[in-house]
Amino acid sequence: xxxxxxxxxxxxxxxxxxxxxxxxxxxxxxxxxxxxxxxxxxxxxxxxxxxxxxxxxxxxxxxxxxxxxxxxxxxxxxxxxxxxxxxxxxxxxxxxxxxxxxxxxxxxxxxxxxxxxxxxxxxxxxxxxxxxxxxxxxxxxxxxxxxxxxxxxxxxxxxxxxxxxxxxxxxxxxxxxxxxxxxxxxxxxxxxxxxxxxxxxxxxxxxxxxxxxxxxxxxxxxxxxxxxxxxxxxxxxxxxxxxxxx
Amino acid sequence: xxxxxxxxxxxxxxxxxxxxxxxxxxxxxxxxxxxxxxxxxxxxxxxxxxxxxxxxxxxxxxxxxxxxxxxxxxxxxxxxxxxxxxxxxxxxxxxxxxxxxxxxxxxxxxxxxxxxxxxxxxxxxxxxxxxxxxxxxxxxxxxxxxxxxxxxxxxxxxxxxxxxxxxxxxxxxxxxxxxxxxxxxxxxxxxxxxxxxxxxxxxxxxxxxxxxxxxxxxxxxx
Numbered sequence: 001x002x003x004x005x006x007x008x009x010x011x012x013x014x015x016x017x018x019x020x021x022x023x024x025x026x027x028x029x030x031x032x033x034x035x036x037x038x039x040x041x042x043x044x045x046x047x048x049x050x051x052x053x054x055x056x057x058x059x060x061x062x063x064x065x066x067x068x069x070x071x072x073x074x075x076x077x078x079x080x081x082x083x084x085x086x087x088x089x090x091x092x093x094x095x096x097x098x099x100x101x102x103x104x105x106x107x108x109x110x111x112x113x114x115x116x117x118x119x120x121x122x123x124x125x126x127x128x129x130x131x132x133x134x135x136x137x138x139x140x141x142x143x144x145x146x147x148x149x150x151x152x153x154x155x156x157x158x159x160x161x162x163x164x165x166x167x168x169x170x171x172x173x174x175x176x177x178x179x180x181x182x183x184x185x186x187x188x189x190x191x192x193x194x195x196x197x198x199x200x201x202x203x204x205x206x207x208x209x210x211x212x213x214x215x216x217x218x219x220x221x222x223x224x225x226x227x228x229x230x231x232x233x234x235x236x237x238x239x240x241x242x243x244x245x246x
Numbered sequence: 247x248x249x250x251x252x253x254x255x256x257x258x259x260x261x262x263x264x265x266x267x268x269x270x271x272x273x274x275x276x277x278x279x280x281x282x283x284x285x286x287x288x289x290x291x292x293x294x295x296x297x298x299x300x301x302x303x304x305x306x307x308x309x310x311x312x313x314x315x316x317x318x319x320x321x322x323x324x325x326x327x328x329x330x331x332x333x334x335x336x337x338x339x340x341x342x343x344x345x346x347x348x349x350x351x352x353x354x355x356x357x358x359x360x361x362x363x364x365x366x367x368x369x370x371x372x373x374x375x376x377x378x379x380x381x382x383x384x385x386x387x388x389x390x391x392x393x394x395x396x397x398x399x400x401x402x403x404x405x406x407x408x409x410x411x412x413x414x415x416x417x418x419x420x421x422x423x424x425x426x427x428x429x430x431x432x433x434x435x436x437x438x439x440x441x442x443x444x445x446x447x448x449x450x451x452x453x454x455x456x457x458x459x460x461x462x463x464x465x466x467x468x
Contacts, residue, residue: 025253120310123255124353147287151257152310155280155288166285 023127027079029053031064032203033165034075035193036134037177038143038158039186042214043136045075046190048198049223050205057205065211065220069094071139072108073213073220074115077162078131078150086129089118108137108144112154120152132162138215161193164201169193183212195226256356257282260443261293261306262392264400264430265362267370267385271423271454274362275430276304276390277438277465278447289446289467296458298323301339301363302451306390307377308356315355318346336363340373340381347379354378358389364453370418385417392437392444399433423454431463438465 029051036045051059064083065075068090076083093114097106106114112135122129128150136145147162148154159173172193181189190210197204206228211220233240263276276293279286294304295316303319305312322342326334334342340361347355354377361373374387385406388396407415419426430450438445445468450461 116313120314123310126255128253128255149257149282149310151255151308152313153257153259153282153287153308154310154313155291157288157290166287 024079024082024130027082027130029058029080030130030203031062031077031080031083032201033161033163033169033197034064034077034132034134035161035165035169035173035190036075036136036145036159037173037181037186037190038136038145038179039181039183040179041183042138042143042212043073043145044183044186044190045073045134045136045211045213046194046208047075047077048194048205049207049209050203051080052203055203057203060205060207061223063209063220065209067218067220068111068135068137069097070105070217071213072106072111072135072137073211073218074111075134075136075162075211076131079129082129082131083133086115086118086131086133090114107139107142108135108146109139109142111135111137112144112146112148112156115148116152116154119148119150119154123151134160134162137213141215164197164204165193168196168200172196191226195228198226198228256308257310258307258356258391258443259287259309260391262388262390262396262434262437262441262444263293263304263306263358263360264388264396264433265304265360265372265374265386266400266404266421266426266430267362267372267418268421268423268426269370269418270368271426271452272302272362272364272370272372273423273426273430273450273452274302274304274360275434275448275450276306277392277434277444278449279443279445280309281443284442286446292449294449294451295319296451297334297339297361298336298363299333300453301334301336301361302453302458303343303359303361304389305357305359307358311355312357315346315357315359319343322346335366336361336371336373337365337383339363340371340383343373343375344379344381347375347377351378358393360387360389362451362453368455370453383417385419388433390444392434392441395437395440396433399436400429403429423452427452427461434463434465 034047047064051062133148146156147160161169206225260281265274280291359375375381434448448463452459
């Protein structure tokens with residue numbers, strides 16, 4: 001009898017602790033795809049500036065490409081608040097690294113590894129940071145481009161893309177990417193990918209930033225829009241060839 | 247409003263691993279594709295990790311867990327070297343791997359491993375595991391997404407003596423080193439035809455008296 005009462009008590013206690021503990025079970029405000037590529041002199045990264053609240057376009061000036069230390073660039077899709085939290089972690093990381101005052105500074109490889117461990121550690125606590133992160137950088141002539149998911153899956157590649165980008169942009173990148181891409185060709189390639197995403201990803205918006213990082217330093221562009229054309233027959237008359245559908 | 251499916255701490259990133267032990271060599275191989283669902287994340291990710299001079303582990307399953315496991319084993323091996331001033335033997339590493347997996351019995355590493363290497367007599371050895379640390383010394387083994395296609399083929403080709411025989415028979419395969427490498431290549435070329443999680447490139451690690459050597463072979467990319 002006592003046993004029964006005890007087990008019931010234990011059950012309700014665990015329910016209470018479940019409700020009282022706070023963790024991300026689903027995201028609130030999200031950013032869509034980020035794309036990154038290596039090119040001749042460094043890394044290029046591109047993302048739009050939309051922040052979606054479910055299917056509502058809630059924010060239109062979200063900066064999702066951010067510098068980390070001297071040699072790295074971070075792009076994020078997924079929960080925006082978690083991304084901003086990650087930026088606070090990284091600020092501290094870079095500050096403490098700088099306080100050694102030994103002339104050394106963390107490169108993209110170290111930052112990527114740190115992010116990998118943070119993401120995996122949070123998934124182990126069943127309290128994930130709801131993001132896919134792209135980290136790129138150049139240090140000592142070494143280009144670096146990697147990705148981390150919200151459960152800690154990570155890898156390096158010559159080109160990476162999160163979310164929809166993995167479906168729509170990476171096939172284009174696999175076709176057209178090569179080691180000796182010039183800056184202009186790199187930008188053109190990224191814009192081609194973003195244009196496809198703009199047409200086919202409903203949460204993508206036509207206000208984008210592109211970022212460049214080389215041995216000389218990094219620049220993140222002012223927001224700009226891509227030229228689009230909606231005059232294609234299929235866009236103008238979507239029911240042509242589907243007569244009798246409604 | 248909930249749009250996503252319930253969050254899971256696990257993912258299956260696919261991949262296939264094979265190891266074959268011979269009298270004086272060991273072959274460990276795996277493909278280099280990393281997937282999630284129907285998407286390929288990257289075509290060039292090595293699933294093979296050298297844990298000690300004569301122990302090589304190939305792992306498939308959940309990549310983040312695999313990486314964590316590799317880090318734990320590397321740290322434990324560094325401690326072992328400081329304490330004993332020598333490399334861990336392959337059978338010792340096999341026991342360590344089992345213990346490390348079982349330590350997380352109730353929140354397992356979603357990792358499917360084969361450990362290959364040379365034992366203290368220089369004989370090839372293969373150890374095969376499940377995710378929670380059950381393991382067995384065998385002559386050959388396959389783990390991961392393509393194992394269902396490869397394992398019966400290896401059984402058919404290598405016909406190892408039953409482990410029930412008394413006195414115990416040696417489990418190493420009768421093949422020569424180059425025959426074993428060819429067999430591994432055939433296995434992966436075949437598995438790639440039917441398993442969507444296997445492909446892109448095959449990485450083969452060969453251990454023998456003269457040391458360790460790596461070979462690569464291209465696989466189908468579709």
